[in-house]
Amino acid sequence: MKMVVEKGPGALTVAALAKGMKAPIGSVYHRFPSRDVLLAEAWIRIVESFQKEFIETLAKDGLQAALNTIRWVREHPREARILLVYRREELVSGPWPEHLKGRIACLSRELDSGIRSFAKKQFGHAGKETLRRATFALVDVPLAAVRRHLQDGESPPAVIDEMVRETYLATIGSIK
Amino acid sequence: MKMVVEKGPGALTVAALAKGMKAPIGSVYHRFPSRDVLLAEAWIRIVESFQKEFIETLAKDGLQAALNTIRWVREHPREARILLVYRREELVSGPWPEHLKGRIACLSRELDSGIRSFAKKQFGHAGKETLRRATFALVDVPLAAVRRHLQDGESPPAVIDEMVRETYLATIGSIK
DNA sequence: TTGCAATTAGAATATTTGTTCTAGTATAAA
DNA sequence: TTTATACTAGAACAAATATTCTAATTGCAA
Numbered sequence: 001m002k003m004v005v006e007k008g009p010g011a012l013t014v015a016a017l018a019k020g021m022k023a024p025i026g027s028v029y030h031r032f033p034s035r036d037v038l039l040a041e042a043w044i045r046i047v048e049s050f051q052k053e054f055i056e057t058l059a060k061d062g063l064q065a066a067l068n069t070i071r072w073v074r075e076h077p078r079e080a081r082i083l084l085v086y087r088r089e090e091l092v093s094g095p096w097p098e099h100l101k102g103r104i105a106c107l108s109r110e111l112d113s114g115i116r117s118f119a120k121k122q123f124g125h126a127g128k129e130t131l132r133r134a135t136f137a138l139v140d141v142p143l144a145a146v147r148r149h150l151q152d153g154e155s156p157p158a159v160i161d162e163m164v165r166e167t168y169l170a171t172i173g174s175i176k
Numbered sequence: 177m178k179m180v181v182e183k184g185p186g187a188l189t190v191a192a193l194a195k196g197m198k199a200p201i202g203s204v205y206h207r208f209p210s211r212d213v214l215l216a217e218a219w220i221r222i223v224e225s226f227q228k229e230f231i232e233t234l235a236k237d238g239l240q241a242a243l244n245t246i247r248w249v250r251e252h253p254r255e256a257r258i259l260l261v262y263r264r265e266e267l268v269s270g271p272w273p274e275h276l277k278g279r280i281a282c283l284s285r286e287l288d289s290g291i292r293s294f295a296k297k298q299f300g301h302a303g304k305e306t307l308r309r310a311t312f313a314l315v316d317v318p319l320a321a322v323r324r325h326l327q328d329g330e331s332p333p334a335v336i337d338e339m340v341r342e343t344y345l346a347t348i349g350s351i352k
Numbered sequence: 353t354t355g356c357a358a359t360t361a362g363a364a365t366a367t368t369t370g371t372t373c374t375a376g377t378a379t380a381a382a
Numbered sequence: 383t384t385t386a387t388a389c390t391a392g393a394a395c396a397a398a399t400a401t402t403c404t405a406a407t408t409g410c411a412a
Binding site (some may be wrong): 205212 | 370
Binding site (some may be wrong): 008010064085087089090092129132133135136139141143144145147148150157159162163166167169170171174 | 184186261262263265267269275305308309311312316317320321323324333335337338339342343345346347349
């Protein structure tokens with residue numbers, strides 16, 4: 001993860017990884033069947049840890065969930081960078097390893113149903129447009145707010161919290 | 177561009193490109209010194225065409241500029257995908273070709289000064305926080321709103337215009 | 353101690369892909 | 383017609399890099 005964060009996913013060759021770990025290449029392949037699986041497992045672990053917090057917070061309060069994303073990024077700059085700066089396909093180039101497909105599917109289902117529940121609880125319905133608005137305010141905007149700073153290797157400044165809050169109120173407030 | 181949009185930048189090998197064009201590999205290298213230069217020129221051309229419109233509109237009206245971004249994406253889905261779905265480094269892996277450095281620098285300067293002028297005109301000042309807010313409302317939010325749909329290969333739905341407008345008013349309205 | 357499994361080591365292999373090279377062909381101006 | 387330039391062709395080359403393989407070595411349980 002350190003290498004990916006510092007030099008990008010392309011720099012994480014198996015040889016470089018082994019060297020960085022002061023271990024032989026064989027040891028890498030002793031534990032992981034391929035580079036793709038190694039990266040897929042790292043990636044999914046990060047997503048799970050982030051999403052767990054997000055879903056839990058969302059069940060209580062939408063705005064808090066949006067703001068919590070920013071807090072999580074500040075607390076886990078390394079993981080955040082891996083999640084938000086690079087495309088998933090840059091890390092895991094091939095198809096998903098069979099043994100991870102279940103976890104992936106679960107993640108996407110959980111997020112979906114988390115947002116759906118939020119919409120139902122908050123507005124009494126979960127139509128297409130309402131879901132889009134919720135996703136925008138809860139997911140897209142906080143991530144966008146934070147991305148530019150991650151790219152520069154900086155911690156998101158305080159204004160961002162304000163802007164995400166304002167955006168949230170404006171976007172969610174317009175739902176009838 | 178068609179191949180990048182459909183199969184991703186990794187699929188655009190020089191051999192595949194040549195085949196797709198029904199031309200020999202040699203013809204590619206007759207016109208471009210390297211794959212990187214080819215992609216860099218394509219990329220920069222797209223950015224220039226997008227940014228030109230953006231800056232021109234921004235000089236008249238901020239909200240219009242934000243909304244214009246969405247319109248541009250709807251009208252140029254292919255170019256938009258290349259710009260917004262992939263990281264620039266995925267297209268141009270090495271350092272920028274010398275003969276393009278000027279144009280790159282110009283683009284970034286133009287955007288900066290465009291936003292700065294906007295802030296000055298609108299609020300009479302261009303402090304750090306004001307610039308951040310402006311960048312958020314004018315650039316980050318419209319792009320984020322649109323990105324999810326580009327990834328799925330869909331045209332951005334109409335709600336997005338509303339949300340960008342609401343966000344703009346909320347974020348820019350808070351500047352004193 | 354003995355024996356088995358886990359691990360180390362890294363050289364060798366296979367593959368993919370950008371780039372070069374050389375020889376030939378078309379085109380258009382003089 | 384001549385000639386020079388632009389272009390076609392694609393085989394050959396080189397570099398990068400994931401993966402495999404085989405032989406040693408270590409650690410641990412019986």
